[in-house]
Amino acid sequence: MRKRLPGFLLAAPAWAWLAVFFVAPVGMVVWFSFGYKPSIFATQATDRLSFDRYAEVFSPTFFATFQNTLWVGVVGTVLCFLIGLPVAYWMAVKAPPSRRGLLVALVMVPFWTNFLVRTLGWQVILSPDGWLSTALQGIGFEPLAILNTRGAVLLGVVYNYLPLMILPLFVAFDRVNGPLREASKDLGAGKWTTFFRITLPLAQPGIIAGVLLVFIPLMGDYITATVLGGAKGNMVGQLVASQFQTAQNWALGSAMAVVLIIVILATVAVGAAIVWLVTLPIRASHRLVIGAPATAPASASIHEEVAA
Amino acid sequence: MTTATTTEAEAATTSSPGAEAPGTVVIDAVTKHYGDSTAVDRLSLTIEAGEFISLLGPSGCGKTTTLRMIAGFEEPDDGDIRVSGRSVLGVPPYRRDVNTVFQAYALFPHMSVAENVAYGLQQKRTPKAEIHDRVVDALDLAQMRRFADRKPTQLSGGQQQRVALARALVNRPSVLLLDEPLGALDRQLREEMQLELKLLQSRLGVTFVFVTHDQGEALSMSDRIAIMRSGRIEQLADADTVYARPASAYVAAFVGQQNFFSGTVVEGGTAVDSTHALVRGTSAGLPAGGTGLAAVRPEFVSIEADVAADASGAANTARGSLIGVSHLGETMQYLVRLGDDQSLIARRPSPEAPQLSVGDAVVCSWRAESVLLFPADDAASASGYVAPPTV
Numbered sequence: 156m157r158k159r160l161p162g163f164l165l166a167a168p169a170w171a172w173l174a175v176f177f178v179a180p181v182g183m184v185v186w187f188s189f190g191y192k193p194s195i196f197a198t199q200a201t202d203r204l205s206f207d208r209y210a211e212v213f214s215p216t217f218f219a220t221f222q223n224t225l226w227v228g229v230v231g232t233v234l235c236f237l238i239g240l241p242v243a244y245w246m247a248v249k250a251p252p253s254r255r256g257l258l259v260a261l262v263m264v265p266f267w268t269n270f271l272v273r274t275l276g277w278q279v280i281l282s283p284d285g286w287l288s289t290a291l292q293g294i295g296f297e298p299l300a301i302l303n304t305r306g307a308v309l310l311g312v313v314y315n316y317l318p319l320m321i322l323p324l325f326v327a328f329d330r331v332n333g334p335l336r337e338a339s340k341d342l343g344a345g346k347w348t349t350f351f352r353i354t355l356p357l358a359q360p361g362i363i364a365g366v367l368l369v370f371i372p373l374m375g376d377y378i379t380a381t382v383l384g385g386a387k388g389n390m391v392g393q394l395v396a397s398q399f400q401t402a403q404n405w406a407l408g409s410a411m412a413v414v415l416i417i418v419i420l421a422t423v424a425v426g427a428a429i430v431w432l433v434t435l436p437i438r439a440s441h442r443l444v445i446g447a448p449a450t451a452p453a454s455a456s457i458h459e460e461v462a463a
Numbered sequence: 464m465t466t467a468t469t470t471e472a473e474a475a476t477t478s479s480p481g482a483e484a485p486g487t488v489v490i491d492a493v494t495k496h497y498g499d500s501t502a503v504d505r506l507s508l509t510i511e512a513g514e515f516i517s518l519l520g521p522s523g524c525g526k527t528t529t530l531r532m533i534a535g536f537e538e539p540d541d542g543d544i545r546v547s548g549r550s551v552l553g554v555p556p557y558r559r560d561v562n563t564v565f566q567a568y569a570l571f572p573h574m575s576v577a578e579n580v581a582y583g584l585q586q587k588r589t590p591k592a593e594i595h596d597r598v599v600d601a602l603d604l605a606q607m608r609r610f611a612d613r614k615p616t617q618l619s620g621g622q623q624q625r626v627a628l629a630r631a632l633v634n635r636p637s638v639l640l641l642d643e644p645l646g647a648l649d650r651q652l653r654e655e656m657q658l659e660l661k662l663l664q665s666r667l668g669v670t671f672v673f674v675t676h677d678q679g680e681a682l683s684m685s686d687r688i689a690i691m692r693s694g695r696i697e698q699l700a701d702a703d704t705v706y707a708r709p710a711s712a713y714v715a716a717f718v719g720q721q722n723f724f725s726g727t728v729v730e731g732g733t734a735v736d737s738t739h740a741l742v743r744g745t746s747a748g749l750p751a752g753g754t755g756l757a758a759v760r761p762e763f764v765s766i767e768a769d770v771a772a773d774a775s776g777a778a779n780t781a782r783g784s785l786i787g788v789s790h791l792g793e794t795m796q797y798l799v800r801l802g803d804d805q806s807l808i809a810r811r812p813s814p815e816a817p818q819l820s821v822g823d824a825v826v827c828s829w830r831a832e833s834v835l836l837f838p839a840d841d842a843a844s845a846s847g848y849v850a851p852p853t854v
Contacts, residue, residue: 337563338569338570339571340555340556342583342631342634343558344582353571356573357571441585443578443581444577444612445577445608
C-alpha cells in the first residue's frame with residue numbers, strides 16, 4: 156500500500172534552505188546583539204547579556220544615520236512608486252499588446268549589468284568635471300555639486316530599484332485590464348474614476364509587492380550609499396558593514412542590524428496604517444450594506460479583502 | 464447593400480414615422496475594419512424602441528463588433544450610429560444611454576453584489592437613500608436580494624449573471640446590450656434565463672440588443688432576428704419567417720437543421736437533380752441548367768421500411784440504408800445513408816415513429832411544399848453549413 160506524500164513536502168527544500176540560511180543567521184544576529192566585544196582581538200562574546208549595545212546604537216551619530224536611511228528609504232520608495240506607476244500603467248493598458256514583451260525586456264535590461272558597475276556609472280555622470288556637468292556649465296549652470304550628497308544616493312537608489320517597482324505593478328495592471336475597466340466605463344465612470352475605483356484597488360497586491368520589493372532592500376543598501384553618498388550620504392547598511400568588517404565589533408553591528416529590522420517593520424506597519432486611515436472615508440462613502448436576511452457576517456468580507 | 468428580404472415585420476418598421484423614439488437604435492451604413500479584415504461592412508439596421516432584437520451568427524460575423532460600437536468601446540470607421548435619435552459618434556461609453564451585460568459578467572470582485580449594482584448610480588451622483596432603494600429594487604427584480612452583501616466570487620454562474628443584469632438595468636438605460644450573456648450557463652439554467660429575460664424585457668419595455676451564436680436562444684426570445692454573415696445582415700425578420708422562409712442557404716443552414724442536396728437545376732427551375740435524389744420543390748426561382756441547392760428540414764421527412772411497393776406517390780422519395788437511430792425525447796431521429804457523400808436526417812414524433820433498426824433498407828419521402836430551393840452558395844458550403852448534419 157502506497158501512502159500519499161503530504162503536500163507540504165513540496166516546499167520542504169525551501170523550508171530547509173530558509174531555516175539554515177535565513178532563520179539561523181538572523182537568530183545568531185539577535186543573540187550576538189545582547190553580547191559585547193570582550194577584547195581588541197575578539198569580535199563578540201555572549202557570556203554576559205545586556206541591552207548595552209542598543210544604548211550605543213541610539214547615540215546621536217547613529218541616530219542621525221538612521222534618520223538619513225529612513226529618509227532615503229521612504230522618499231526613494233515614494234519616488235519609485237510615483238515614477239513606476241504611470242510607466243507600468245502605460246505598459247499594461249495603453250501600449251499595443253504586441254509590444255508588451257519588448258517593453259518588459261527593456262525594463263529588465265539594466266539588470267544585465269552588475270549593480271556596482273551601474274552605480275559607478277552614475278559617479279562618472281554626476282562628478283563635477285563629468286560630461287553632464289560640463290554640458291550644464293556650457294549653458295550657464297554652476298558645476299554639479301550633487302555627488303557625495305543624500306540627493307545622489309536618492310538618485311542612485313531610484314535608478315537601481317525602479318524595475319523592481321515597475322514589474323509587479325505591470326503584472327497587476329495587466330490582470331485588471333479588459334472587461335472590468337470596460338464595465339466601469341459602461342456604467343458611467345470616466346477615466347479617473349475607473350482608475351481609482353477599479354484599476355488601483357484591484358492592483359493592490361502588485362502595489363504592495365512593489366513597495367516591499369523596493370523599500371526593504373533599499374533600507375539595507377550600502378553599495379549605492381558608499382559609491383555616491385560619501386560622508387554626507389551615510390546609511391545604516393554602511394555602519395553595520397563597518398562594525399562587522401572594520402571595527403570587528405559584531406555585538407554592536409548585530410544590535411544595529413536588529414534595530415534596522417525593527418525600523419523597517421515599524422515603517423511598513425505605519426505606512427500601511429496611514430494608507431488605511433486616509434482611504435477609510437473614501438471606502439466608507441462607497442460602502443453599501445443592504446442587510447438582507449441570511450447574509451454573511453461582516454467579518455467575512457474583511458477577511459476576503461485581505462485575501463484578495 | 465444588405466440582402467435582407469422584405470418581410471411583414473420589416474415592412475412595418477420601414478413604414479413607421481421618421482422621428483426616433485427614446486430607445487431606438489439606428490445603425491446607418493456602418494463599416495469597421497481591423498487591419499486588413501472588415502469586421503462590419505456597410506451595415507444598416509433600425510432597432511425599434513422596446514424591441515428585443517438578436518444579432519445571430521457564427522464567431523467572426525461582426526455581431527460583437529456591432530454591439531461594441533453601440534456601447535462605445537469601438538468607433539465605426541464609416542457610417543453613423545444614433546441612439547434615441549442622437550448620433551453617438553465620438554461619445555465615450557460613460558456618456559451613452561446604454562448599458563451592457565458582458566459575456567463573462569465582468570463583476571467587480573472587490574465589491575459586494577450591492578456595491579456592484581450601486582456603482583452606476585454612484586457615478587451619476589444619485590442621493591444615497593435613492594441608491595439604496597433602487598439597488599434593492601434591482602436586486603429584487605433579479606431575485607438576488609438575499610445575496611446583496613456577498614462578494615461575486617461567492618456566487619454561482621447563474622447568480623453572477625443575474626447580478627450583471629441588475630447592475631445594468633438599475634441605471635434605467637433606454638437600450639440594454641447583451642453580449643452572449645447565457646453562454647457560460649448550463650442548458651437548464653440557460654433555458655430558464657431565456658424565459659426570464661424575455662419576461663423582464665416585455666415588463667420593462669427596454670430595447671434589448673442580444674448577441675448570440677445560439678439559434679435556439681435567438682428564436683425563443685427575439686421579436687426580430689438579424690442573421691449576420693461577414694459583417695453584413697443576411698436576413699432580418701421574425702423567428703417564424705427566418706425558420707420557415709430563410710432568405711438564403713446560409714440562413715437555412717444556420718437556423719435549425721437542414722438536409723441539403725446539391726446538383727443541377729432541372730424541370731424549369733423547380734427541382735435539383737443531385738446524385739442520389741431528384742428533389743422537387745414548388746417555386747421556380749432558379750435558372751434551369753445551373754447548379755442549385757435544395758433543402759428540407761428533418762421534421763418534414765417521413766421514413767418507412769423499403770417494401771417492394773412504391774411509396775405513397777410523394778413528390779420526393781429517396782432510398783437508402785439506416786445507419787443510426789437516436790432518441791431525442793419528443794422525437795426520434797433517423798440517419799439514412801443515401802450514397803457515399805450524401806446522408807439524410809429524418810425526424811418523427813416519438814409516438815408515431817416507425818420501428819426500424821440499423822441496417823434496414825428504408826425509403827424517405829417528403830412533400831414538394833417543404834422543399835426550399837437556393838442558388839449554389841460556395842461560401843455557405845465552405846464554412847461548413849451544408850455538410851451532412853451529424854447525428
